[in-house]
Amino acid sequence: MIVATAEQGVAGEVREMLPRGPEQALPIHLLARFIDWALVVAAAVMIVLVFFNVCAHAAGHDLAQTTEACELLMVWVSFLGGASIIRRGGHMTITEFIDKLDDRQRRGADFVVQLVSLVVLWILFRNGLTIVSNNWGNILTVLGIPMAWQYMPLSIGSGAGMVFVAYDLYQILRGKSREERYGVDE
Amino acid sequence: MLTIQVFGIFFIIALAGLPLYFSLIATTVGIVQFKNLSYEFDSLFLNLIAGVEPFILIAVPLFIFAGELLARGGVGKRIVNLARALFGWLPGGMGVVTIVSCLLFGGVSGSAIADTAAIGSLVAPTMKEKGYHPDFTAALLSVAGTLALLMPLSIPFLVFAFVSGASMRILSMSGVIPGLICAVALSIVCIRYGRKTGCDNGSERASLGEIWFVTKDAGPALLMPVIIVGGIWTGTFTPTEAAAIAVVYGLVISLFLYKDIKARDLPAIALKAFQTSASVLLVIGATGVLSWLLTAEMVAVELAEWIQSVASQPWQFLLMLNIVLLLLGIFIEPLPAMLLTAPLFLPMAQAMHIDLILMGVIMVMNLSIALYTPPVGGTLFVAAKLCRASIGGMSRHIIPLMGMNIVVLFMTTYIPWLSKALPKFLFGVG
Numbered sequence: 001m002i003v004a005t006a007e008q009g010v011a012g013e014v015r016e017m018l019p020r021g022p023e024q025a026l027p028i029h030l031l032a033r034f035i036d037w038a039l040v041v042a043a044a045v046m047i048v049l050v051f052f053n054v055c056a057h058a059a060g061h062d063l064a065q066t067t068e069a070c071e072l073l074m075v076w077v078s079f080l081g082g083a084s085i086i087r088r089g090g091h092m093t094i095t096e097f098i099d100k101l102d103d104r105q106r107r108g109a110d111f112v113v114q115l116v117s118l119v120v121l122w123i124l125f126r127n128g129l130t131i132v133s134n135n136w137g138n139i140l141t142v143l144g145i146p147m148a149w150q151y152m153p154l155s156i157g158s159g160a161g162m163v164f165v166a167y168d169l170y171q172i173l174r175g176k177s178r179e180e181r182y183g184v185d186e
Numbered sequence: 187m188l189t190i191q192v193f194g195i196f197f198i199i200a201l202a203g204l205p206l207y208f209s210l211i212a213t214t215v216g217i218v219q220f221k222n223l224s225y226e227f228d229s230l231f232l233n234l235i236a237g238v239e240p241f242i243l244i245a246v247p248l249f250i251f252a253g254e255l256l257a258r259g260g261v262g263k264r265i266v267n268l269a270r271a272l273f274g275w276l277p278g279g280m281g282v283v284t285i286v287s288c289l290l291f292g293g294v295s296g297s298a299i300a301d302t303a304a305i306g307s308l309v310a311p312t313m314k315e316k317g318y319h320p321d322f323t324a325a326l327l328s329v330a331g332t333l334a335l336l337m338p339l340s341i342p343f344l345v346f347a348f349v350s351g352a353s354m355r356i357l358s359m360s361g362v363i364p365g366l367i368c369a370v371a372l373s374i375v376c377i378r379y380g381r382k383t384g385c386d387n388g389s390e391r392a393s394l395g396e397i398w399f400v401t402k403d404a405g406p407a408l409l410m411p412v413i414i415v416g417g418i419w420t421g422t423f424t425p426t427e428a429a430a431i432a433v434v435y436g437l438v439i440s441l442f443l444y445k446d447i448k449a450r451d452l453p454a455i456a457l458k459a460f461q462t463s464a465s466v467l468l469v470i471g472a473t474g475v476l477s478w479l480l481t482a483e484m485v486a487v488e489l490a491e492w493i494q495s496v497a498s499q500p501w502q503f504l505l506m507l508n509i510v511l512l513l514l515g516i517f518i519e520p521l522p523a524m525l526l527t528a529p530l531f532l533p534m535a536q537a538m539h540i541d542l543i544l545m546g547v548i549m550v551m552n553l554s555i556a557l558y559t560p561p562v563g564g565t566l567f568v569a570a571k572l573c574r575a576s577i578g579g580m581s582r583h584i585i586p587l588m589g590m591n592i593v594v595l596f597m598t599t600y601i602p603w604l605s606k607a608l609p610k611f612l613f614g615v616g
Contacts, residue, residue: 017450017453017454018453018454018457019454019457019458036457037453039457039460039461039464040453040456040457040460043247043251043456043459043460044456046244046247047248047251047430047433050244050248050426050427050429050430051430051431051433051434053427053430054423054427054430054431057423057427058422067241070241070244071239071240071241071244072239074238074239074240074241074243074244074467075235075238075239077247077460077463077464078238078463078464078467078468078471079238079464079468080464081460081461081463081464081465081467081468082207082464082465082468084457084461084464085461085464085465088461090461090465091205091206091207091208091465091468092205092206092207092465092466092469092521092522093203093204093205093206094200094201094203094206095203096201097201097202097203098202098203109202109203110203112202113202113203113204113205116199116204116208116212117204117205117208119212120208120211120212120215121208123211123215123227124211124231124234127227127228127231128231130228131228131231131232131235134228150235150239151232151235154231154234154235
C-alpha cells in the first residue's frame with residue numbers, strides 16, 4: 001500500500017501550509033487534502049462576504065445576496081469540516097470510559113464505534129441524495145440557483161466521512177492502535 | 187416513557203464512545219424505527235441542514251477564528267505583561283496575574299480552552315520557578331480559563347442566544363459582573379495560597395512608566411472587545427458582522443502590528459478554527475433533529491409536567507436546574523449539554539416567568555464549571571498537560587476554587603441584579 005509521508009504527496013510549498021494530519025494511504029490522504037483546502041477556501045470566501053456585507057451595511061446598502069450566499073457556504077463549511085475532523089478522529093466524544101480499556105479492548109470498542117458511525121453516515125448519505133434530487137426544481141430566493149446546491153454538502157460530507165471511517169476500520173482490523181492511526185496529538 | 191427511552195439510548199451510546207453528532211442522529215433514527223413513527227428521514231434531516239445554516243451562527247466559526255488568530259498572534263504575552271505590572275506585587279501575585287490575564291484574554295477570545303492554553307503556556311514556567319506546586323498552577327489555570335465564557339464575546343452565550351431567541355446584545359453584558367466576582371473570589375484563594383506556602387510574597391511594584399509601556403503594548407489587542415461590544419451596543423452591527431470585524435481586526439493586529447504570525451500560517455489557523463466550529467455546528471444541527479422529534483412527540487411537555495410536579499416554585503426549579511447541569515457537565519462538554527437541555531428547560535422557565543437572560547447566565551456558569559470538574563473536562567486536560575500535573579493532584583486544589591465559583595453561581599441564581607445591572611445600565615433593559 002502506498003502511504004503518504006512527509007517526502008511524498010502533493011509537491012510544492014503550498015502543501016506544507018496545512019497540517020498533514022495522520023499518515024494514511026495516498027488516495028485517502030489526497031481526498032483529505034482536497035477537503036481541507038476546499039474548507040479553507042469556502043471559509044475565506046465566507047469571511048470576505050460577511051465583511052463585505054458590513055461595509056455595504058455601513059454605506060447604507062443591504063445585500064440579500066451576500067446573506068444567502070453566506071448561509072449556503074455555512075452548510076458547506078459545516079459538513080466539509082465534519083468530514084475533515086472524522087479523518088482526524090476529532091468529533092466531540094465522551095471518551096471517559098473507553099479510555100480506561102487496554103489496547104486490545106480499545107481497538108474492539110473503536111471497531112464497534114466506527115461500524116455504527118459508518119451506518120449513521122450511510123443513512124445521512126442516502127437521505128441526503130434524496131433531499132438533493134427532490135430540490136433541483138426549488139430555487140433559492142435571491143441567488144436564483146437550485147436549493148439542491150445548499151443540501152448537497154450533507155451527502156458529500158457524509159460520503160467523504162464514510163471513506164475515512166471505512167479506512168479506519170481497515171486499519172483497526174490490521175491491528176493498529178489509536179495512536180498509530182491518528183497520532184498522539186490528534 | 188418516550189423521554190426515558192430517548193435519553194437512555196442517547197446516554198448509553200454516547201458514553202460508549204460514539205461521537206455526539208452520530209449519537210444524536212442514531213438516537214433519532216433508532217426511536218423513529220423502533221417506535222414505528224411515521225416520519226420520513228429526509229424530512230427529519232432537513233432539520234440538520236436548517237440547524238447549521240442560520241446567518242447568526244456564522245458568528246461561531248468567525249469568533250473561533252478571531253480567537254485563534256489572537257491566541258497565536260502574541261496577544262497573550264502582552265496581556266500577561268500588563269496583568270503582571272498591575273497585580274504582580276500582591277502576595278500570590280502570579281496567581282492573581284493568571285486570573286486577570288485569563289479574564290482579559292477571555293474578553294478577546296471567548297473560548298475557555300484557548301484562554302487556558304494561551305495564558306497557561308506563558309505563566310506556568312514562571313509559577314513553577316516561584317515555587318507554586320504544578321498541581322495548584324494547573325488547577326488555577328483550568329478554573330480561571332473558564333472566565334472567558336462569562337465575557338462579552340463568549341461563544342456559549344452566542345449559541346444560547348441562538349437556541350433561546352434571547353438578545354445577544356444583552357446576554358453579552360450579563361455575564362460580566364458574575365465574571366468579575368468570580369475573578370475576585372479566585373484571587374482571594376491565590377493570595378491565601380501565596381501567604382500560606384510563602385512561595386510568592388509578590389514582586390516589586392511596577393513604576394507608572396512601566397505600567398504605561400505595557401498598557402500601550404497590549405492596547406491594540408484590548409481595544410478589540412471595546413470595538414466589538416461598542417458596535418453591538420450602539421446597534422452599529424449585528425453579532426455576525428461583529429465577528430467578521432473581529433477577524434479582520436485580529437488579522438491586522440497579528441500580521442501587521444505584532445507580526446507574530448505570517449500570512450502562510452493563516453490556512454492552518456483557519457482549518458483548525460473551522461474544524462472546531464464544524465464539530466460544534468453539527469452537534470447543534472443534530473440536536474435540532476432530535477429536538478424536532480421530541481417536540482413532535484410531546485416529550486418536552488411530558489418532561490415539563492414531571493419537573494413541575496417536583497419543582498413547582500421558581501427557586502426550586504432553579505435549584506434543580508443547577509444540580510442537573512452540574513451533574514450533566516461531569517460527562518458532557520458545555521455546548522452539547524446546553525444544546526440538549528435548553529429546549530427542555532426554556533419552556534419551563536418561561537412558564538415560571540424566569541428571565542431568559544438569567545437562564546443564559548446560569549446555564550453558562552454551570553457548564554463552565556463542568557469544564558474543570560474531574561475526572562473529565564476541556565480546560566482540566568489542557569492545564570494538566572501544560573503543567574505536567576496529575577488529575578488526582580489537581581482535584582485537591584480545584585475544590586476551594588470550584589467552591590468559590592459555586593458560591594458565585596448561587597449568588598447569581600438568586601440575586602438576578604448581578605446579571606441584569608450592567609445591561610440595564612448600558613441599554614436601559616435587562
